[in-house]
Amino acid sequence: MNKVVLVTGANSGIGLALCERLLSDDAEGLQLCLACRNMQRAHAARSALLASHPSAQVALLQMDTSSISSVIAASQEVKLRYNRVDYLYLNAGIMPNPHFDMKAFFKGLFSSNIITMFATGEGILTQKDCLTHDGLQSVFATNLFGHFLLIRELEPVLCYAGRTSQLVWTSSSNAHRSAFNVEDIQHQRGTQPYSSSKYACDLLSLALNTHYNKQGLSSSVICPGFVMTSLTYSILPSFPAFLWTLLMPLFWLIRIFTNTFTLTPYNGTEALFWLFKQKPESLDPQAKYHSLTSGLGNNYTEPRKMDVDLATSEALYEKLLQLENDVRKKLKEKQKESQHVMHHGSFA
Known part of the structure; x- marks a missing residue:
């Protein structure tokens, strides 16, 4: 029986590269569903996948993870199409309005911190967040x-x-x-919403294993390494193209000294693809599975302990349940209001 695989943020970068790898491995044995916000790009991604795998089953699903109503509508559609989902890759993510500290960047280029700076963005990146139409912090809503x-x-x-x-x-x-900060899970008071949201993903994965393992559902976390994607390029929106061209040889040189510079989306999917082949019971719920690439270009996966604890993961989980309850109430109230307006409008 075909495995059903749903990938969010599948129209480019890591998501699209994963879909290509999965189909290259077993195009006949999968029902692949690309959940994307931009349907024009989604159709282009589907066409590209079918060009190399004509017999593959590739479906599209419109979903914006920053929108409550979009997620609920997309979920209803999934339940109508499939009686089960075997793999759910939670890949969609944003880093809006990044502020790049150019002074810190050039200082870091000539320091012993250069590899950490490139690999994690530490010390050179902050972001300005905004609110969604649901009143949630945009990065928190989209990524988590x-x-x-x-x-x-x-x-x-x-x-x-x-x-x-x-x-x-x-x-x-x-x-x-x-x-x-578990008392500020949406990161309303900070300047690193992306970092906060990704750490929250690590915590939530641990909590999900606590609550769902007995029901046959397991959760894992991966790190793709330093990959050149649209998200990376958006960090420096005004960076001239020729400077990226000049930096690439430096990145390839750095890769000789660190295995975290995967650089290409294909390499970055190594851990995602590796997990597709593993039995859930063999996985460590407190490990993050890293996509790594040697200086010679060989890809491999390595588990590394996450900096997480059960108490904080459980506290986050409870806060998310409460927030879910709140947003569902607000959604019902909005629906009632719109029905009320429509009802009275029909008698006007």
């Missing part, structure tokens, strides 16, 4: 809460009797405990 709500909505097809299903989060080396 929308995915949490998706999992909650898809429980009937993820927790499928007699089968195991896997959740796989695309986290980051930029996921730092220091950026996260």
